[in-house]
Amino acid sequence: MIISIQFSKSLKDRPLFRLNTTPTEIKLVSAENNYTISSANTSLSRKKLIFTEVSDWIASVDMRFKFLLLIPLLLVCLNSFSQRKQISLNFRETSYERIIHEIEKQSRYRFFYEQSGLNLNAKISIQVESESISEILDKLFTNSPYSYQQIDRHIILTQNKSYSPEQTGVKHSKTIKGIVTNPNNETIPGVVVIIKNTTTGTITDRDGFYRVEVPVNTDSLQFSYVGMKKVDVGVGKSQHIDVILEPDVMNVDEVVIVGYGAQRKSDLTGAITTIEVDGVKRIPVSGIDQALQGKAAGVLITSNSGSPGGGTSVRIRGIGTVNNNNPLFVIDGIPTDDIRFLNIGDIENIEILKDASATAIYGNRGANGVILINTKKGIPGSPVVTADAYIGISDVWKNPKLGDSKQFAAINNLAVKNGKEIEGDGAYQYIEDFKDPDQFIGGTNWWEQITRKAIVQNHQVTVSGGGESNKYLLSISYLNQNGTIIGSEFDRLTFRINNEYKLSKRATIAFNTNISNANRKTIQEDDLDGGIIFTSMVLDPITSGEERSIYDPIRVKYGEFSRWYESVYSNKLNPVAQIGRSLNNWNQLRFFGNISFDFELLNNLTYHTTFGLDVRRTDFDNFMPTYWMDSDSKNDINRVEKNSGKNIDWVYENMLTYKNTFNKYHNLVALVGMTAEQGNLDVIEASKRNVPGNEEYLRYLSAATSDANVTGDISDYALISYLSRINYSYNSIYLLTASIRADGSSRFTGSGKWGYFPSVSGGWRISGEKFFSALNLSKSIDDLKIRIGWGQVGNQNIADNAFRTLIAGGNSRRYLFGNTISQGYAPINIGNPNLTWETTESTNLGIDFVLSKNKISGSLDVYDKKTKDMLLRLPVPLSTGLPGSPWTNAGDIQNKGIEFLLNYRNKVNALNYNINFNISTYRNRVLSLGGGEPIKGGEDRLGYTTKTMVGHQIGQFYGYIVEGVFQNQNEIDAANKLPTEGEFYQDKLTRPGDFKFRDLNGDGKITAEDRGFIGSPHPDFIYGITGTAEYRQFDFSLFLQGSQGGDIFNVFKYYTHQNTGYFNAPADMLQKAWHGEGTTNSNFQISASTANNNLRPSSWYIENGSFIRIKNVQIGYNLNKWVCKKIGIAECRIYISGQNLYTFTPYSGLDPELADMTGNPLNSGIDFAKYPQSRTILTGVNLKF
Known part of the structure; x- marks a missing residue:
């Protein structure tokens, strides 16, 4: 019979309803708010229909996001939605009723059935992980007492009339379960377990446990995990299989990330170093660049500053230019020049590309090498939470040995005495206090005053998980470092979301984003006038290091910033006072992320597109308060300053990759693509003076009343590139890689705008040859490969408008025209329209080896790298009137070097150990400076x-060569025997105890022409x-x-050796100085006199x-x-x-x-x-x- 129902309210976007009645067949047909029920039960009537509201939620989402920042949150929502569609069940001998309830709990599917006539107490076992509803329904109801019909999200159950209980005795599959561990009996989550030669399988959960349903005739299971050896295990009649996976860190088939792709390690032909990330993560530093120190041959990383948050200088294979030599960093495919925002705990792998055959694919950005960094991705399975934290104490590893007040007095007493012998009344007068040095005890150790024991701490929480079609990773970290010098501090809060969503078997979308907020407080360093460290080591130790009493009239009148004492003798500022008045703070808020889409167009052809965005807001705030310490050290008018900069950089990439194997042995990978990028910098600097007070709430520009000064600058650049690469291998024995990239840069114009950068490299894997095994070499040599490569890369690291002549106005360019002050304009640089790319050409020869059954591995590389058309600013005479030196292409530089890497690992019973050693050298030489000085x-x-x-290294030290010390007057007289009357070897006032400098040009006297490389x-x-x-x-x-x-x-x-009564000196200076003939030939006499200029730049x-x-x-x-x-x-x-x-x-x-x-x-x-x-x-x- 058919019953029609008319509801009084429209059911559009309203909850659905469950029918509780007794029909044997039910069909629900909806049209607007009309529902028709068809049933074979003729006793069914309207009055017997009972409807129960089912909780079902339908939400509408406004997809018009206005900010890219909300994209990761959208993807997380999509992630959750997809998990409701993908269902996981794990029941053994459980009733259908309970399983159906669990499906409704995990999803939006609803079951309809006859409660009084359909018994759902039959039991079944099912184990599925993130499968679709159709797959689950088939497994539940095939050969079962029930039949089902699915209409959208509604599933109607009825009795299966053709069901025969005898069918339950036929088993077509069985369940295998077990645990996967490493040799240390630690469970391994995320191990892929599949039926060999199929894609059917599962992965281990957080406890290393797996359960997989397999056909009864399955021969073997395959277990695989990154960094571990792949294992095949026979199944037989077993239903419980535990597996131990062995480490395989030297696996030649390991996948290595290269530019715009990945290759098997055995197929590499370029000079690429893989960094062992677990070891890097153990180093408690703020930046990944600091953690890489000493980890790779040919990579020299030195600290710019030991202050918290201080950067580094990174040099790969020497110095190739007099400009910026730092390499290109590529994070998740997005290029950048600053990685201090990156949390070390988020990193998955690091590859360093060193030779041109590996870096040429990056064209103009690859001249100084490329460091590829990929961040962690989610692991499918139940959510896994990790928490990492450390806390510690830092101090200075070395304390300078400086003179105390007694030594300070004794040294300066002697200096004045010896100086007076030469300069008479013109010498510095004795300081009365110094006549009796023994009266001084101790004094102020200014180094101890500015240093401290500092707290460092780091905390990170990571959540990772996903299903069959999605993976996610979320992490949050906080780093705080207090500096060992007071007034310095760094903290950084980082939030990361990495999400990957499989739209279909062929399409995948992914999003990686990092949001960080960093703050840094700094001190003035690397400065010989106001540098904190310098001042603390030369300030006289007699000045008190204590603060004035709060009742001191100076402190009462001038405020808290006047609570310190000024120096007594050294004419230097109190360093503690300097730090106390250095109220500056650096802050950077940064968004760094990308969204990518991969689509398999054909079985062997893949399309990849990425859009990356790097947005930085950097602020620097400074406040100089009013203070008074003495008449020479004071500030009567305070000053507030704020500098703000905004960087917006984006990159857009499109790549096509073709992979195929022909006739079993010929492997081909071809890549073509294009990239476009643009960067914009907007800077504004503002300062004002005369704030009503020094209080923190007044340190704003709007509170100041005078001397307003505002400047700003905008710069941008753009780059478009086309690239191609081919990788070919024959049976993984003969290897060939070739690439070319064309770059067009906005930093050049005319014919110099485009640069073309080719590369080619080859490899011969000797260990794959038949003769290698025939000679029994494979018994001791597991793998042996020779590599050779050549390529060219470019460099465009110059100002954005170097080819243009720019003019500017401003207060300094105003002039008087008649009686009116008019605004003038003048050039601020001279452009050079003929500028073009700086090009580095590199040749590399290398060998990779694995010995003694994977116990020993290593590599040896020899390279020759030449940079031509170097971008320089050659000096021009001041008489030209030019505002500065124009940029030009002039100069060639060569770097030659050798790199060696050796790794040994072994296992003795329960002891596993590994030793890694790398060493490298380079020789740098200037070949040309374009004819310039x-x-x-x-x-x-x-x-x-x-x-x-030309002919020497970049930046060699230059000065006079010290041959020793004049021990007596006879030596001086002998040196002064010159043909010209009145001339002297060094100076007429030279005396015993002074340095003797080498006469390089042989003219018998010391002049500027006697300087040389020292x-x-x-x-x-x-x-x-x-x-x-x-x-x-x-x-x-x-x-x-x-x-x-x-x-x-x-x-x-x-x-520290001027000895003029101003500066402190090393504690051992008295003992090491010259005190008479024969006492020393290395150090000069302590003296306030500088007649001989002993302190001129020299080899001393x-x-x-x-x-x-x-x-x-x-x-x-x-x-x-x-x-x-x-x-x-x-x-x-x-x-x-x-x-x-x-x-x-x-x-x-x-x-x-x-x-x-x-x-x-x-x-x-x-x-x-x-x-x-x-x-x-x-x-x-x-x-x-």
């Missing part, structure tokens, strides 16, 4: 201290040693970083910068599994770690690790009292839930 660098009040000229900042070689060990539940790691050779120009000596300043540093030591312990389960966690590891524990070095300064001063390679190795690196002892914990 040598380039001077390291300029200071001493004069220039470096010189770059040292080089480039190390002879650099190296790193890493050792790790695991024994049962304990683990241990040791990392040593070293540099041999490489000189340092210790400018600090100039000020040059010191050996070699060092070996205990970079990191860590000991960890993994709790037993049963202990973890008792406290409700899956895994727990606790550890203690030490960073920068000790440095062995002959260098007398604070830290032998020096980067380029101001980022300029012409100024490398000059020590201006840099913030030293800190020693840190910490403890931490790694948890998994």
Whole structure:
């Protein structure tokens, strides 16, 4: 019979209803608000119909998002929606009624059935992971007592009339379950378990457990996991199979990330280094660049500053230009030049591309090498939560030995006495207090006043999971570092969402985003006038380090910023007062992310597109309060300053990749694509003076009343590129890679706008040849491959408008025209329309080997890298009237080097250990400067201290050569025997105890022409040693970083050896100084006189910068599994770690690790009292839930 029902209200967008009655067949047909019920039960009537409202939610979502920031939240929502569609069940001998209830609980599907006539108590076992409703229904109701019919989200159940109970005795499948662990009996989540030669299978859960339904005739299961050896296990009649996976860190079939793709490690032909990420994560530093120090051959990373949040200088295979030498960083496919925002705990893998055959695919961005970083992605399965935290204490690893007040008085007393003998009444007068140095006891140690023990801490929580068609990872981290010098601090809050959604078998969409907020407080360093570190080491120790009493009239009258005492003798500012008045803060809010889409057009052809966005808002706030310390050290009018910059960079990429294998042995991968990118920088700087007070709530521009000054600047650039690459291999024995990229840059014009950068490389995997096995070489050599490559890459690291002549106005360019002040304009640079690309050509020869059954592996590379058409600003005479030196293409530089990597691993019973050693060297030489004059660098009040000229290295130290010390007057007289009357070898006032400088040009006297090269900042070689060990539940790691050779120009000596009564000096200066004939031939006499100019730039300043540093030591312990389960966690590891524990070095300064001063390679190795690196002892914990 048929019954029609008319509802009084429209059911559009309203809850559906369940029918509770007794029909044997039901069909629901809806049209607007009319519902027709068809049933074979003739006794059914309207009055017997009972409707029960079913909770069903329909939501509308406004898809018109206005901000890209909301995209990750949308994808998380999509993730949740997809999980409601994908259902997971795990029931054994459970009633259909309970299973149906669980399906309704996980999804929006609703079951309709005859409650009184249909018994759902029959039991069944089912185990599915993230499957669709149709797949689940088939498994539930095939050969079951029930039939079903699906209409949209409604499933109607009826009795299966053809069902025969005998069918239940036929088994077509069986369930296999087990646990997967590593050799340490630790469970492994995320292991892929499949029926061999099929795609049917599952993955292990967070406890390493798996359950898989297989046909009864299945032969074997295959278990695979990244970094572990693949295992095939026979099934037979087994229903429980436990598996142990062995590490396979040297697997030649490991996939390595390369530019715009991935390759098997065995097929690589370029010079690429893979970084072991787990070891990097153990190093407690703020930036990934710091953690990479000493980890890769050919990569020199030095600290720009030891202050919290301080950056580094990264050099891959030497210095190829006098401009920016930092490599290109590519994070999840998006290029950037600053990675300090990145949380180390979010990183999955790191690859370093070093030679041109590997970097040419990046064209103009690859001249200095490329570092590829991929962040973690979600692992399908139930959500896994990990928590990592550490906290520790940092202090300075080395304290300078400075004179106390007694030594200060004695040194200056002697200096004045010896100076008076030469200069008579013109010498500095005795300071009455110094006549009796013994009256002084102790004094103020200003280094101790500015240093402290500082807290460092880091906390991170990560959630990862997903289903068959989606994966997600969310993490949040917080890092806080207090500096070992008061007034310095860094903190960073980072939030990451990585989401991947499989739209179909062929289409995938992914989103990776990182949002960070960083704050940094800094001190003034690398400054010989107001630098905090410099001042603390030269300020006289007699000045009090205590604060004035709160009742002191000065403090009462002038406020809190006047509570410090000023120096008594040194004419230097109190460094503690400087820090107290240095109220500056750097802040950066950054969004960095991309959205990508992959679509398999054909079986072998894939399309990939990515849009990446990097948005930075950077603010710098500074406030200089009013204060009074004495008549020479005061500030009567306070000042507030705010600088703000906004960067918006985007990149858009489209790639087509074709992969195929022909006739079994011929493997081909072809890539074509295009990229476009644009960057914009908008900067505004504003300052005003005369704020009503020094209070924090008044430190705003609007509160100041005078001297307003506002400036701003806008710059942008654009780049469009076309690229192609072909990878071919024959049976993985003969390998070939070729690429070409064309770049068009807005930084050039005319014929110089486009640059073309080709590369080609090949490899011969000798171990794959038949003769290799025939000669029994394979018994000891597991893998052996020779590589050779050549390529060209470009560099465009110059100002955005270097080819244009720019003019500007402003207050400084106003002029008087008649009686009116008019605005004038003048050039601020001279453009060069003929500028073009700087090109680096590189040749590389390498060999990779694996020996002794994977126990030993390594590589050896030899390279020759030449840069031509170097972008330079050659000096021009001041008489030209030009506002500055124009950019030009002039100069060639060559770098040659050798890199060696060796890794050894072994297992002895329960002990697993690994030793990694890398060493590299490079030789740098200037081939041409375009006919221009040598380039001077390291300029200071001493004069220039470096010189770059043809035939020498970049930025070699330049000055006089000290041959020794004049021991007596006879030596001086002999040197002064010149043919011209009245001329002297050095100076007429030269006396015993003064330096004797070498006469390089042989004219019998010391002049500026006697300066020469006195040292080089480039190390002879650099190296790193890493050792790790695991024994049962304990683990241990040791990392040593070293540099041999490489000189340092210790400018600090100039000020600590002036002896003029102003500056403090080293505590041992009295003992080391010349005190008479034969006492020393290395140091001059203490004297206030500078007649001989002993402190001119000379080889006396040059010191050996070699060092070996205990970079990191860590000991960890993994709790037993049963202990973890008792406290409700899956895994727990606790550890203690030490960073920068000790440095062995002959260098007398604070830290032998020096980067380029101001980022300029012409100024490398000059020590201006840099913030030293800190020693840190910490403890931490790694948890998994």
